[in-house]
Amino acid sequence: MGGSNGLFYGSAYNSIYGLFIWTHGFLLYSGKTDKKSIMKAMLNPNIIASIIGLLLYCFSISLPSPIYLSVKYISQLNTALSMIVIGTTMTQISFSNLFTDLFSWIGVAMRNLVFPFALLFLLYALGVRGELLLCSLIPTACPVAGFSVLFSKLTGKDVVFPCKVMTLSTLASLITIPLILQAANFL
Known part of the structure; x- marks a missing residue:
């Protein structure tokens, strides 16, 4: 399998992840589960953009160059803007008690170790190997998202x-x- 398969698998993973983040994840954070909140979550711009992107991909539709470039520049800007928001928020953290918060370390252990290892063993037990295993495992092993x-x-x-x-x-x-990837190679 080539790198393009890995890119396809990674994109599929991120698409599903994005759908869950912007629907279920946002509803969990907001604490609202009424019909209006659910419809707002389902029709947010991220979900609509994902559906449009999926349709463009499925039907092999290419956007005209000016529209493509506009979408590309906006997507690059969004990443930078979210990092600025997160960076300015990080200034509220006291460096002296960053490493001493037990609950934070529990969250890190769950996200960085427990969840990736659980997925690794589950996928391995289901017979998933090679590139597909790694393409599912690597995003799972990545740090907590800025979401x-x-x-x-x-x-x-x-x-x-x-x-x-x-x-x-x-x-x-x-x-x-590296620890999780080494465990995947060991299996």
Whole structure:
């Protein structure tokens, strides 16, 4: 299998992940489960863009160059803007108590170790091997996503705890990602 298969598998994983994040994840953060909130979650711009992207892919439709470039530039801007929001939020964390918060470390252990290892053993037990296994495992082993910080800000919740978990998870991933990939190679 070539690298393009890995890209396809990774894109499929991220698409499903994005659908769950912007629907179920956002509803969990907001704490609202009424019909209006569910419809708002289902019709948010991220879900609509995912559906349009899927349709363009399935029907091999190419966007005209000006529209393609506009979408490309906006997508690049979105990543930078979210990192700016997360970075400014991280300034609220006291460095002295960043490493001493037990609950943050529990979140990091669950995200960086327990969940990836559980997925690794489940997929291996189901007979998934090679590129498909790695393409499912690598995003799972990555640090806590910035969504936790962004959703906290969007819903008016405390941002310090998700910032701590995201920061510690990112630092810990320097050790945990190679560890999980080594375990996958060992199996």
